[in-house]
Amino acid sequence: MNTRYWQKLIVVFLLSGGISAQAEMYRWVDDSGQVHYEDRQKGAKFRPIKPYSTPDTTQPAPQERMEKTRRLLNAYRIERQQKHEQQAEQKAKQEKRIKNCNRARDNVRRYNAYRRIYNLDKEGNRVYLSDQERASLLQRSQKKVTRWCS
Template identity: 40%
Template sequence: MQALAIQVLASWVALVSALWIADLAVAAEVYKWVDEQGKVHYGDRPLPGAQSVRLKDVPEVTPIAGEREEKRERLLQVFKEQRQEKREQAEAQKKQKEERERNCNLAKDQLRNYEQAGYIYDIDKKGNRVIYDEEKQAAAVQQARDAVKQWCGKT
C-alpha cells in the first residue's frame, strides 16, 4: 500500500514538473510593470505600461525525464520480482516443513507400532505372513528409529 502511494506521488510530481517546464517554454514572453505604489510586478499578459522582459535560458524539456521514468519502472519491476521470489521461497519452505512434519509423524507411528508389536511380519507373494526373527525385528525397529531421527531430528 505504501509503495503504491509513493508511486502515485512520484508520478504526480513528475507530471506537475513536466507541465511547469512546458509552461515556461511556451510562456517565454514575460512582461514587467510598476504599479502606483512603486511595486514591481511580472506577468505573462501585457498591461498598459508593461515592458517585455527577455528571460535567460529557459530550460528545455529533455529526454532525461523519460529516462528517469524508464529507470524507475525497471527498478519497480525488479522489486516486484524480488517480492515474488521471496513469496515463492516462503511457500516452498512451508511445503517442505509440512512434508517433514507429515513424514515425522508417519515415522513416529511406525516406530511406536514396531515397539509395541509382539512380532513384525511381511506378506509374501502368496499372501502369507512371514514373521521376522529377533534379528530382523531388531533391524526393522532400528530402521524406524533412524527414520524418526531423519525426519524429526531426534530419536
C-alpha cells in the same frame, strides 16, 4: 487619499524592483590595486561581472522517468516473486519433514507394541519377521525419528 493613488504607487514600486534586478555590476581595480564594485561604468577599466550560473536542475524527460519507474517496479516484482518461491519451497520441506517424522514415530510405536510383525509376500501370504529383523527395523525407525523430528 484616494485608493487610485495608492494603486498607482504600488504598481510603480513593484516595477522599479524589477528594473534594479536587471542592473549589471562592474568590477574595477584602482591604481593602488584596490578592487571596487559598482553598478555604473565610469571608465575603460571596468569589466562587467557575470552572475553565477545556477546549476542545471532540469527534470529528466518523462519517458526516462517512466523507464526508471518501470525498471524499479520490475525489480520489486522479481524480488517479491523470489521471496514467495522461497517461502513455498520452505513450506514444502517443512511439510515433508513433518510427514516423515510422523511416519517414523508410528513405526517405532508399532514395532514396540507388537511382538509378531509380518509382511505380505507376492501371493498375499503372511511372512512373520524374526526378533532380529524386528529389532533391526526398530533401530532404523528410531534413527529416522532422530533425523526427521529434531
